[in-house]
Amino acid sequence: MVEIWIDGDRVEAEDGQTVMQAARASGHEIPYFCWHPALSVPGNCRICMVEVEGDGASAGWLDIACNMPIANGMRVSTDSPRVRARRKEMLQLVTLNHPVDCGICDKAGECTLQDYHYKYNGEPSVSRDAKVQATKHHALSERIVLDNERCILCSRCVRFTREISKSHGLGIQNRGDHSLVRAVENGAFERDPYSDNVIDICPVGALLSRPFLHKARVWYLEPTPSICPGCERGCTVNIWHRKPEWKLNALDPRRNASIDRVTPLENPAVNGPWICNKGRDLARIFERPRAEQALLKGKPTELVEAVTRARDLIVEAKRPVALVSSWGSNEELAAFKTMLGLRFAAFVKHDAVPFPGEVIVDDVLIRPDKNPNRRAAEALFGHAPISFPDGTDLVLVWGEGFNFAGLPRGAKVIFLNSYLQPENGHADVFLPISVQTERNGHYTNFEGTVSEFRACFARKAGVADAEEVFAALATRERVAA
Ligand code: SF4
Numbered sequence: 505m506v507e508i509w510i511d512g513d514r515v516e517a518e519d520g521q522t523v524m525q526a527a528r529a530s531g532h533e534i535p536y537f538c539w540h541p542a543l544s545v546p547g548n549c550r551i552c553m554v555e556v557e558g559d560g561a562s563a564g565w566l567d568i569a570c571n572m573p574i575a576n577g578m579r580v581s582t583d584s585p586r587v588r589a590r591r592k593e594m595l596q597l598v599t600l601n602h603p604v605d606c607g608i609c610d611k612a613g614e615c616t617l618q619d620y621h622y623k624y625n626g627e628p629s630v631s632r633d634a635k636v637q638a639t640k641h642h643a644l645s646e647r648i649v650l651d652n653e654r655c656i657l658c659s660r661c662v663r664f665t666r667e668i669s670k671s672h673g674l675g676i677q678n679r680g681d682h683s684l685v686r687a688v689e690n691g692a693f694e695r696d697p698y699s700d701n702v703i704d705i706c707p708v709g710a711l712l713s714r715p716f717l718h719k720a721r722v723w724y725l726e727p728t729p730s731i732c733p734g735c736e737r738g739c740t741v742n743i744w745h746r747k748p749e750w751k752l753n754a755l756d757p758r759r760n761a762s763i764d765r766v767t768p769l770e771n772p773a774v775n776g777p778w779i780c781n782k783g784r785d786l787a788r789i790f791e792r793p794r795a796e797q798a799l800l801k802g803k804p805t806e807l808v809e810a811v812t813r814a815r816d817l818i819v820e821a822k823r824p825v826a827l828v829s830s831w832g833s834n835e836e837l838a839a840f841k842t843m844l845g846l847r848f849a850a851f852v853k854h855d856a857v858p859f860p861g862e863v864i865v866d867d868v869l870i871r872p873d874k875n876p877n878r879r880a881a882e883a884l885f886g887h888a889p890i891s892f893p894d895g896t897d898l899v900l901v902w903g904e905g906f907n908f909a910g911l912p913r914g915a916k917v918i919f920l921n922s923y924l925q926p927e928n929g930h931a932d933v934f935l936p937i938s939v940q941t942e943r944n945g946h947y948t949n950f951e952g953t954v955s956e957f958r959a960c961f962a963r964k965a966g967v968a969d970a971e972e973v974f975a976a977l978a979t980r981e982r983v984a985a
């Protein structure tokens with residue numbers, strides 16, 4: 505333990521910490537651009553300047569907090585007149601060439617340069633020369649656009665590709681105010697499955713998501729904590745969607761209930777501050793055409809009729825088999841086990857396989873099993889591969905991923921699914937169920953860590969939660985569609 509004083513407060517810091525780390529851990533704010541807790545320390549932006557008091561024998565000095573180790577008895581001021589003056593000078597330097605285009609910048613509302621300018625500077629640009637012009641809309645990849653005039657050359661994005669994703673996909677070319685962030689020419693950044701993290705860590709609006717570009721001001725959106733179901737890592741994420749009080753009245757009403765963007769929800773136990781690009785693209789999974797109509801042998805019916813028919817099939821069956829979803833939540837799996845587990849021989853089904861071209865596994869986050877809750881499902885229903893005993897006369901298929909050609913001949917089929925698929929009409933009873941973004945629940949990832957997801961959107965009309973369907977199948981209760 506090292507004892508230091510920050511702004512007059514006694515702080516017990518850990519040996520080996522920097523002033524920045526000790527200050528953050530003890531609730532003292534120091535501004536920073538280039539520093540990031542998960543990256544190396546380049547010390548290039550100089551905004552984190554603090555003053556270290558002299559001890560009588562030596563004068564005090566100014567230095568950067570992000571790269572200054574603490575020492576016992578050190579006294580640091582984060583907001584002295586000298587610090588404020590130097591911080592202001594650094595901000596004036598940073599904004600010499602930075603355009604004042606916050607009004608059209610997607611980062612507005614989340615930009616640390618904007619925040620620090622108002623907090624520590626507040627003056628117009630001191631430049632007497634015209635701002636240096638650079639490329640405004642450089643396509644860094646299919647997913648990311650770069651505005652070089654906004655770039656403050658903090659090098660966070662470059663270090664991310666070297667230290668975290670290890671694609672080495674970005675670099676800085678040229679010198680001084682001609683410096684430009686650029687992707688290497690071998691396509692490594694285009695192929696980097698973690699590339700979108702540089703959008704989050706860019707402290708200004710230089711790196712922007714092309715799908716999200718100019719789609720919404722961030723203050724019109726709100727995040728709902730959720731889990732990426734893209735693989736068994738189960739990264740925690742924020743799903744951003746329109747705030748109800750800012751709903752659009754004139755445009756397509758679906759825009760008020762759609763995923764605008766997905767960002768990491770920092771979680772040291774699962775994914776740290778990162779997610780892969782598949783996690784950014786959850787709309788590709790959840791916003792596929794939905795099944796909203798119950799069917800009996802392909803013919804539309806009321807949900808309550810379909811549930812009654814399914815219940816009759818379960819009562820009549822002599823050898824029923826259930827294929828349990830590895831996308832079901834912990835709560836849904838437990839409900840199936842409790843309510844119908846004794847009635848069925850149950851096997852865990854892999855609902856999802858990798859998309860074409862998807863990275864299967866790496867040593868950062870991506871895991872080979874593309875199902876978020878297989879561990880919890882197998883804990884309840886075992887690991888046995890799917891098989892149909894002789895005489896199987898009913899199969900309940902819960903979720904996607906099972907080829908109906910593999911069903912035993914003559915067996916009746918009850919199918920619970922969320923999306924429009926040809927198989928829906930081939931089942932004796934089809935029951936449309938909600939998706940993860942319409943309900944609350946938990947998944948258990950491959951390491952046994954339990955995370956929570958919450959509903960972002962209202963459930964579609966005509967659709968029921970699987971948990972509710974199981975209760976109705978077991979008890980003849982009405983389902984509220
Ligand atoms: S693009 Fe953003 S993250 Fe990269 S160097 Fe410029 S300011 Fe930093």
Ligand code: SF4
Pocket residue numbers: 732733734735736737738739775779780781782783784869870871
């Ligand atoms: S690593 Fe897996 S869980 Fe995490 S964001 Fe990527 S696909 Fe989703």
Ligand code: FES
Pocket residue numbers: 535536537538539546547548549550551552553568569570571
């Ligand atoms: S945050 Fe310390 S020099 Fe950039």
